[in-house]
Amino acid sequence: MHPVDLSLDTRTEGEHTVVAVGGEIDVYTAPRLREALIDLVDAGTYHIVVDVEKVEFLDSTGLGVLVGGLKRVRAHNGSLQVVCTQERLLKIFRITGLTKVFSIHDSVSDAVAVR
């Protein structure tokens, strides 16, 4: 049984690549998101927006993947921004102090307006 419950949908909006994530980002599924972000950076994509509006669960492993992605794009003077309005997820960013690390936006349009 492989209860993989994670969806990844990647699209381009102007200079940004938007990764819309759905389902659960946990210790089991997070490696798929990590691989997707690594693939994007390896392909020369350095301005990434991760949209977690359809994420039902996020744990510290998922946060670690986002932090890893941020480090990778910053190495190329890029950006990784997060779209999130769900209070239960924002609470996790706050507890871990990551609200000071990530730019968190209410919408994809807000995120892609930033450079």
Next chain:
Amino acid sequence: MVPSASTVTLTIKPDLSHVRLVRLVAVTLGRLNGIGEDVLDDVRLATGEACSRAVASHLHHGLAQPVEVELRGGDGLDVCVRDFVPLPPATGESAAEVLRQDMVEQQSALPEAIGLIEGVSDDVTVHTGEMGTTVEMRWSRA
């Protein structure tokens, strides 16, 4: 209907795919024992974090032995996650620091996992020792 004082014990193989199952059981038992819907997200997160850490630790140290999770209903919900990787003996905040350091060395997850558990549980007690680690979490009835 599960009796209010029910106890559920799970033994799970050190396989990361099983952590989700433990989260589901914790939320279900929490709901049956009067934990508020808004707090069930905390139960799910903390139980998952504790279980992920334990399973990842067994995997890192090559331990095939199962991880144990005991969930006790009653006046709220108590969840105890036990692994069997020997660590320096400590209790309370010292033990939490031992776990943080262990996670840094494993590079398997953010050491912030312990902070998350502490941040979303009503009460947390950590013990580390030669027999392994227990992370006990508690949530009161709404």
